[in-house]
Amino acid sequence: MQTMVETRNLRKTYSRPDGSTIEAVKGVNLEIQQGEIFSLLGPNGAGKTTTISMISGLVEPTEGDATIGGFSITKQSMEAKRLMGFVPQEIALYPELSARQNLAFFGRMYGMGGKALRRRVDELLEFVDLADRQNDRIDTFSGGMKRRVNIAAGLLNSPPLVYMDEPTVGIDPQNRRRVLDTVKLLRDEHNMTVLYTTHLMEEAQELSDRVAIMDHGEIIAMGTQDELTQQVGEEDRLEFTIGAQEIAEAVFERIQGETPGVTRILFNPPEQLDEDSSVFAPALLTVFAKRGRTALPQILQELDSAGVEIQSVAVREPDLEAVFLALTGRALRD
Amino acid sequence: MRSILTIILNDLQIFFSQRGNLPGLLVIPVLLTLVVGWSIGQIGGGGPTRLRVDLIDLDQSGMSAQLIEDLRAANDTLVLCPLDNDAEDFCRLDDEPLPLERAIERARTGRTSALIVIPAGYATALENFERVVIDYYSLSDPLQPGLVLQSLNAVLQRASTASMIPGVAGALLDNVISAAQLPPLEGETRDGFLRALYLRSQQLLTERPSPVSFRVADSDGSSGSVLDNGFSQSAPGMGSLYVMFTVLGGMSVLLRERRQWTLQRLMALPITRAQILGAKIGVYFTLGIVQYAIVFAVGAAVGMEFGSSPIAFLAVMAAFVLCITALTFALAPWIKSEGQANGLVLLLSLSLAPLGGAWWPLEIVPEFMQTIGHISPVAWAMDAFHDLILYNGGFRDVLPEVGVLLATAAVLFAVGIRGFRYE
Incomplete structure (x- = not known):
């Protein structure tokens, strides 16, 4: 199997206003294979979002590097970013624009245009089941619908790798189920690699091929679910x-x-x-x-x-x- | 470049899709420009309080000096260049001499209100009761003489009177001698008598206050030109004020973009940070230019003059908008909330605009306030707009102001780009 994401000693330190520093991520080493759903599981504040932000090029690592499909995120960021889609925890959409306008804008930013872009937007609106609301402004959508458009915006360039940072936060069980099914579909039908962060054990258990458990900026355990549960025995x-x-x-x-x-x-x-x-x-x-x-x-x-x-x-x-x-x-x- | 344009168009689409932005961009600036322009026109404060007049004295005599002195006394708004130029180079001479050709060119291009040329032999001609021609160059309509021509006419009338007295007296003397069959006065005796008469008449006219003087007076509101003068102050003034409101408002938009994570989503796309930053600068620069265009379109509709150098006018607009855009980006990293941003927009706009002469001409405030006023970029923009609108200046005339605005923009951009928070 081909390695899609690899991090080496990824570290992030922030400075506080009083001059002291806080180490949010302490030397994370990961290897994610193509076509697998890999979950980062940990409580709030464990360093999951900072890690995913460094891997996606949003935050510059204080130390270390990550490669996406062999491209360094710090040295070849353009090539690396072309291979990935990003679904942040927040609804990173323009609330004043419609679902279609949002998707069309982000599509144009990937260099898409014309009929190809129109077709891709149509496909994604169907995929997230929002074709009937495509011309409505985002700020008129429910939380779950916004989440689905948020996911669609991360899939515009048909990336082989997609990051999803707690995509079910703040939505009802029905929409949550729909999101989880969508994630499985991305792997099973589109052979995408998914890096998924969550603080919900049930989600990680349901979705993941492999899981890394994070706490206080460190990966404290990593493996398949069986490998991890064996660590605590049969109790x-x-x-x-x-x-x-x-x-x-x-x-x-x-x-x-x-x-x-x-x-x-x-x-x-x-x-x-x-x-x-x-x-x-x-x-x-x-x-x-x-x-x-x-x-x-x-x-x-x-x-x-x-x-x-x-x-x-x-x-x-x-x-x-x-x-x-x-x-x-x-x-x-x- | 395509990515930058895509972001700019998207952000402009969002800006114009929000109906709440339209009153600030369109309705209020237009109304204020009209109301303030009309009001300033009513009180006659819109035009320049000093008129730049070139004066070439080819005679260099005591009588030509007297003419100049009379001209000053007749109208204290006239600044006779180069004689009365000040330390701030009101005459716009740039430390260069003012030969006749240059002065004619300045008058023909409207950079001065008028050129007066006192010819060589002026004093001799007056003394001998001979015809003398004073050249007067101006773009103003000779059928509707302005302040300069009216002042000159009044002063020349006095000079002519002084000249006429010995002429008339000489003729009268000759008639009396002839009628009384007295021995004729000839040679030096006659000339001496007439010269004494002329000098006495000169003395009397000089000692007496000038019968005609001019001052900038309140208008009765019926004159169209006064109305235009009001808009030549209100359009650039209100334009600059609302450019500040609109462009500085970008601080809260940048904050909102970070908070709603659209900025971070852009960063996850295959574009560089410089492209994102360039696009965001482009958005607010475009909005500033649109804001100016709206206000100046209103000015044009009511007959405001724009001078004769559209390129210089655009350069001033662009330099000021760039300066305010840079100020926006310099302040944005320090803003913690939209409330704080909105408060700062009001504070800066409502202090820097009047301080810089957006609401009233800086010339009417004390000199120390004029100096303090130039802390504000508005003052530099208004100086440049006045040079172009009121004095028909060219690109060269506004270079210092444009230079100051661009230099300020460069410093502020350096601060803003260094501190810009993407995360």
């Missing part, structure tokens, strides 16, 4: 949502010592939502256990005897969330 994850309540350390010791199959326990205490508020986010107790369903009754009994009020219980089989939790000690949504 199930039992998640107990608890009210604004602390739990004594002795309770954890009892669960871990006396319940068969329990390997470790993580406790995220209740969190005050703001300084002046008496409202707390619920605490989350996560118990890792082999054969989690078997261990569940005994754990419930221990918690009940300790006076812990349980609001909900979920039993999760090994997934990317578990990998992230195992590697960072935090949930993806934290």
Whole structure:
């Protein structure tokens, strides 16, 4: 398989107004093969957008380089950019123009024109199912419709590679499903390579051939989903949502010592939502256990005897969330 | 180049598709130009408060000096060049001499209001009660004599009177001697008597205040030319003010483009940053020129004069718009919100425009305010427009102003391009 994207020691440092610096991306190395959907998964602020911005030529790397189809994004940026389409997290469209006018403008910027451009715009409007609204201004569209035009604008030049930066943010489940299906279609029917960033584990699991998990500007794990979940073994994850309540350390010791199959326990205490508020986010107790369903009754009994009020219980089989939790000690949504 | 034009056309399409932009671009500037132009015309403040008049004294006599002095006294708006030129070179002589040929050329091209030539032998002719011709060159209609010709006529009338007195007195004397059959006065005695008479009449006319003097007075509003003068101030003035409003408004548009990520999307396309920046500069330069064109079209419709050098006029327009575009790009990196940008547009436009003489001619404010006013690029543009409109100047006359505007633009662009935020 041919390498479509390769990054070497990609690093980005920003200066703060007080003179200090912050390292947003700390030496990322990636290799993405042609025709695969590769996801960058990580919480907000992990460095996903900065990484994708460097690879797409929006942000100059402080150090390192990336190649697209063999062209360096820093030294041969024009050649590299011709191979890629870009779908940013924001709706990067002119709200005063119609869907057709937006697509026609960005098409002209790729050097397209005349009938070829008209045909391509028609195809894409059909592809994102907005042919009937093509002459309406973007600012009259719903969030989901805007997202679809945003995706279409990234596909105008029929690129072999497309970057999608959290393309489902802020849209309803129906439109989200449509976007995810579109992404799969790009790979399956158009043999495109897709670099997809998300903070939603479910999306990464559904779409990706391979996943890189990012946290604090670093890639902490990378591989297929099977390869990643194997890193946390065969343990199930039992998640107990608890009210604004602390739990004594002795309770954890009892669960871990006396319940068969329990390997470790993580406790995220209740969190005050703001300084002046008496409202707390619920605490989350996560118990890792082999054969989690078997261990569940005994754990419930221990918690009940300790006076812990349980609001909900979920039993999760090994997934990317578990990998992230195992590697960072935090949930993806934290 | 094609990418740059595509971006410019797209941005212009967006600008003109927003109905909210039209009042600021079209309706309000047009109304203000008409109202201010008409108002200035009513109070007679639109025309120049000083008139540039070339004067060549080929006689260099005491009597020609007297004529010049009388001319100054008759009309204090006349600046007699090169005699009364000031440190700022109001006469536009560029430290070069003013031979007759050059002075004639200046008058014929309208760079001066008039040329007066006092011929050699002027004093002798007056003393001898002989005919003398003073050449007067001007583009103004001789049937409707302007301030300069009226002043000259008044002064010449006095000079003629002084000359006429000994002539008439000599003839009268001859008649009296003849009637009374007295021995005739001849030779030096007669000449001496008549010279004494002439000198006395000269003295009396000099000591007495001039019977005629001219000043710029309030108009009764019936004169069309006064109305034109109002527009020669209001059209460039309001044009410059609204160029500032329109072009500086680009600060908030650039901010919005970054916020809505269309700028970043452009950067992901196979075009260079220089092309994007060039296109954005092109957009606001075009809008500024369109703004000027609208206001000057109104001026043209009501009969405003544009001078005789359209290229120089376009050069001044382009230099000012470029300067304000550069100011927009120099300030844009520091703007954090659209509210801040809008406030700054109002603050800059409403301070730099009146300071630079967009609302009233700078000539009517004290000298120190005129100096301070030239902090504003508007002052340089207005100086140049006045040179072209009121004095029929050419490209050479406005080169200093165009140079200052372009140099300022270069400095501001250097700051703006260096600090431009793409990310």
